[in-house]
Amino acid sequence: MYAMAVDIMGGDNGSQPLVDAIIKFLKKHDDVHIIAVGQKEQLERLKGICETIEAKDVVPMTAGALDVLRMKESSMMKAITLVKEGKANGVVSCGSTGGFLASSTISLKMIKGVKRAALVTAMPLQEKGKYVTLLDCGANIENSCEELSQFAVMGSLYSKVVCNIKNPRVYLLSNGGEDEKGTTLIKEANKVLKENTKINFIGNIEAREAILDKNVDVIVADGFSGNVFLKSIEGTAKYFSKLIKDAFKKNIFTKIGYLFSKKGIDDMKKTMDYKSVGGALLLGVNGVVVKAHGNSDAQSFESALNVLYKMIKNDVVNEIKKGIE
Amino acid sequence: MYAMAVDIMGGDNGSQPLVDAIIKFLKKHDDVHIIAVGQKEQLERLKGICETIEAKDVVPMTAGALDVLRMKESSMMKAITLVKEGKANGVVSCGSTGGFLASSTISLKMIKGVKRAALVTAMPLQEKGKYVTLLDCGANIENSCEELSQFAVMGSLYSKVVCNIKNPRVYLLSNGGEDEKGTTLIKEANKVLKENTKINFIGNIEAREAILDKNVDVIVADGFSGNVFLKSIEGTAKYFSKLIKDAFKKNIFTKIGYLFSKKGIDDMKKTMDYKSVGGALLLGVNGVVVKAHGNSDAQSFESALNVLYKMIKNDVVNEIKKGIE
Numbered sequence: 001m002y003a004m005a006v007d008i009m010g011g012d013n014g015s016q017p018l019v020d021a022i023i024k025f026l027k028k029h030d031d032v033h034i035i036a037v038g039q040k041e042q043l044e045r046l047k048g049i050c051e052t053i054e055a056k057d058v059v060p061m062t063a064g065a066l067d068v069l070r071m072k073e074s075s076m077m078k079a080i081t082l083v084k085e086g087k088a089n090g091v092v093s094c095g096s097t098g099g100f101l102a103s104s105t106i107s108l109k110m111i112k113g114v115k116r117a118a119l120v121t122a123m124p125l126q127e128k129g130k131y132v133t134l135l136d137c138g139a140n141i142e143n144s145c146e147e148l149s150q151f152a153v154m155g156s157l158y159s160k161v162v163c164n165i166k167n168p169r170v171y172l173l174s175n176g177g178e179d180e181k182g183t184t185l186i187k188e189a190n191k192v193l194k195e196n197t198k199i200n201f202i203g204n205i206e207a208r209e210a211i212l213d214k215n216v217d218v219i220v221a222d223g224f225s226g227n228v229f230l231k232s233i234e235g236t237a238k239y240f241s242k243l244i245k246d247a248f249k250k251n252i253f254t255k256i257g258y259l260f261s262k263k264g265i266d267d268m269k270k271t272m273d274y275k276s277v278g279g280a281l282l283l284g285v286n287g288v289v290v291k292a293h294g295n296s297d298a299q300s301f302e303s304a305l306n307v308l309y310k311m312i313k314n315d316v317v318n319e320i321k322k323g324i325e
Numbered sequence: 326m327y328a329m330a331v332d333i334m335g336g337d338n339g340s341q342p343l344v345d346a347i348i349k350f351l352k353k354h355d356d357v358h359i360i361a362v363g364q365k366e367q368l369e370r371l372k373g374i375c376e377t378i379e380a381k382d383v384v385p386m387t388a389g390a391l392d393v394l395r396m397k398e399s400s401m402m403k404a405i406t407l408v409k410e411g412k413a414n415g416v417v418s419c420g421s422t423g424g425f426l427a428s429s430t431i432s433l434k435m436i437k438g439v440k441r442a443a444l445v446t447a448m449p450l451q452e453k454g455k456y457v458t459l460l461d462c463g464a465n466i467e468n469s470c471e472e473l474s475q476f477a478v479m480g481s482l483y484s485k486v487v488c489n490i491k492n493p494r495v496y497l498l499s500n501g502g503e504d505e506k507g508t509t510l511i512k513e514a515n516k517v518l519k520e521n522t523k524i525n526f527i528g529n530i531e532a533r534e535a536i537l538d539k540n541v542d543v544i545v546a547d548g549f550s551g552n553v554f555l556k557s558i559e560g561t562a563k564y565f566s567k568l569i570k571d572a573f574k575k576n577i578f579t580k581i582g583y584l585f586s587k588k589g590i591d592d593m594k595k596t597m598d599y600k601s602v603g604g605a606l607l608l609g610v611n612g613v614v615v616k617a618h619g620n621s622d623a624q625s626f627e628s629a630l631n632v633l634y635k636m637i638k639n640d641v642v643n644e645i646k647k648g649i650e
Contacts, residue, residue: 173553232557
């Protein structure tokens with residue numbers, strides 16, 4: 001049995017969509033033991049379905065690491081502690097990103113040999129159903145070459161396990177595809193990555209190609225650039241979505257047009273739906289830590305549970321240990 | 326009279342769309358003297374309309390700075406030289422970006438006091454018709470605080486002159502809006518920008534908000550981050566455009582839907598059309614240097630001519646001199 005600690009508090013849409021997701025998930029998996037942590041009344045529907053642990057407090061969205069560590073009676077801290085005490089293999093939460101990631105890192109500690117934990121996400125780019133792994137998305141700000149090289153190893157493992165890609169092709173985000181492009185850090189990292197025999201490093205890649213090139217499986221970036229890259233994509237996607245909506249609202253004909261093309265447009269929306277990825281994952285700590293989207297609905301929270309499940313089942317923590325050695 | 330040197334060679338679509346643009350532009354402006362430089366047969370239609378200078382050679386797209394500087398008989402180098410010799414106030418070309426920018430910088434030299442030239446572009450984000458100024462888009466890789474502060478001054482001038490914004494609100498690209506967010510460089514630059522009385526600095530901004538926030542007029546970034554930001558937007562826009570096309574191609578109903586909603590969709594495409602901006606501008610050198618898109622058509626090249634015209638008419642080179650002192 002795989003044990004998963006689930007913090008059901010702190011989501012923008014309340015706890016019940018998360019409860020729905022747990023119920024649905026457990027129907028599909030008989031090899032999972034879920035420990036749901038939350039306020040008494042929110043746990044009601046889970047009684048008899050999975051283990052439940054009551055928590056008095058809820059971590060506010062603005063909470064930092066120290067706040068969370070101090071809130072011992074919060075659902076988030078109780079869920080993290082279950083992993084720390086070996087009662088669960090991993091934890092998922094929709095609550096405060098900063099607070100959750102930092103308190104998980106401090107609480108669970110880094111895997112031996114890992115220099116820095118990284119936040120990884122799978123982006124639904126390129127062909128439908130194909131995900132591109134990006135790390136670090138912003139757990140760090142500045143990184144060293146060695147850290148980027150470790151990110152490449154961890155990202156490859158994630159791509160194998162979560163995205164089902166056999167020999168993931170790893171690229172380094174830069175301002176051009178040539179080896180000599182990039183900052184001093186990127187130029188050095190290019191050399192270090194080339195020498196890393198544990199990964200299938202292809203070379204540098206410019207942001208535009210990183211999005212459009214079908215060969216890309218893993219994109220390695222320092223935390224700052226990774227954040228700029230991911231947030232630019234999110235911002236443009238959001239901007240475009242609004243433009244599309246406005247385009248159909250223009251007049252009666254465009255409105256009729258929408259009714260006719262609804263199927264195509266809805267499929268497109270699904271492709272672009274970042275929710276389907278299930279959130280981001282903290283790699284490099286002793287335990288699987290999944291940060292679900294703050295505005296998770298039942299479907300996206302189920303995706304987050306699936307990511308957690310896959311990572312635990314494939315023993316990614318030990319795989320990283322071996323890969324980093 | 327304002328004198329503009331125009332390199333009509335090196336565009337992906339040949340010279341004739343550029344010739345069309347020149348003819349159209351001159352019909353609207355009687356205060357401009359254009360000197361078109363290109364191969365003899367390409368200049369044919371411009372005889373009697375503007376000054377023409379023949380050039381034997383064309384700079385290849387892959388040419389670097391040194392190649393261009395050596396090709397004294399090329400249309401690009403001849404056009405740049407017109408500015409150097411004071412015969413023109415500015416120059417525009419569709420040719421090799423790297424070659425054109427670097428040879429312009431070396432040939433025309435930096436304005437006294439300017440540490441680094443920056444590549445600036447106006448992005449058609451936010452409400453229709455409103456442009457957001459971004460610099461540096463990739464003329465540099467790493468930059469110092471002082472350079473970023475100068476970029477802010479140059480970007481504000483550009484925003485005033487080209488985008489018609491009175492008191493441009495300047496933001497610094499970071500991984501969050503708070504002052505303490507960002508790399509060591511960004512944190513220091515935040516302080517320096519705050520102390521710069523020549524600009525209206527608002528604060529740091531995350532990439533997502535930089536795209537969506539209607540208050541943003543100028544985004545300052547180091548060359549590497551600016552490149553990641555701009556290329557991510559371009560890549561996502563391209564990816565989305567393909568998704569939209571696919572959505573309408575799905576079946577007979579979605580195809581009918583397109584016919585109905587064409588007006589809205591076409592308007593949307595226009596809003597997203599990066600061509601309407603006319604290319605990018607090199608700021609900080611002695612002369613106005615406009616890099617038009619390699620795949621310029623008549624309309625987008627006319628935009629580039631307009632950018633060049635506005636910058637010359639508003640004496641931006643001298644304004645930068647004053648602003649940097």
